[in-house]
Amino acid sequence: MTLTKQQIAVGVFAKFSDVELAVFRLIGANFPMIKVSVVCAVTSSLHGVLVGLGIPEDERKALIDLVSQGYYLVIVKATPEEISMVEKILSQGSTQRWAASSVSSLSTGRYKNAVALFFNHHNTEQALIELKVAGYPMNQVSLVTQGRLLNETLREVKVFSKDKWIILKIPENIVGHYKSFLALDGYLLVLGGTDIQIAAARTILEANGVEDFHIYHPLVSSVINKV
DSSP, X not given: OOEEEEEEEEEEESOHHHHHHHHXXXXXXXXXXXXXXXXXXXXXXXXXXXXXXXXXXXXHHHHHHHHHTTOEEEEEEEOHHHHHHHHHHHTTSOEEEXXXXXXXXXXXXXXXXXXXXXXXXXXXXXHHHHHHHTTOOGGGEEEEESSOOOXXXXXXXXXXXXXXXXXXOOOHHHHHHHHHHHHTTOEEEEEEEEHHHXXXXXXXXXXXXXXXXXXXXXXXXXXXXXX
């Protein structure tokens, strides 16, 4: 595989209204928002999110400290050209700090899988719609359900009944964890993507009431904190 040069850049904002304005400007410039993560509060999962984005340990500690003081973070992982574009856009606003560093990664990124549990049909559809709007590759998303139809705009999502989801090759320990929830008419989203895509997807899913979330590598599973 060839190496693709990427950068991680972090913008620090003092007010959430400034973050909203920055996001609106990025959307207006047609920037792929799946490459953007917004950090608004210190949570039990924040450290894992920063690790997943590839941010070094010393920088992670500094960023967590800033968030604990009430600052907001906009994190972008993209090509140098895209980072330069973002910097120009954010410089129009009230960025308190902007820093970018180079990283080397495989062209496919560090590929992972994730499963997310919902109990509400509306929340499930809304989460999927927001993933699509954010530019998430929907051909990398599957849904395990009792077969209830989804919004017609979500045709790319592969739908599996609960007795067929073994096709997805989810590790046995995760299958066992979720079987009982599916028996209670739960909805299970299965996503594949790079670390930045999964991190961005998690933010969207949490905003739509995800009940439980696991990240695992295609062959070796890894349990992440329950939401």
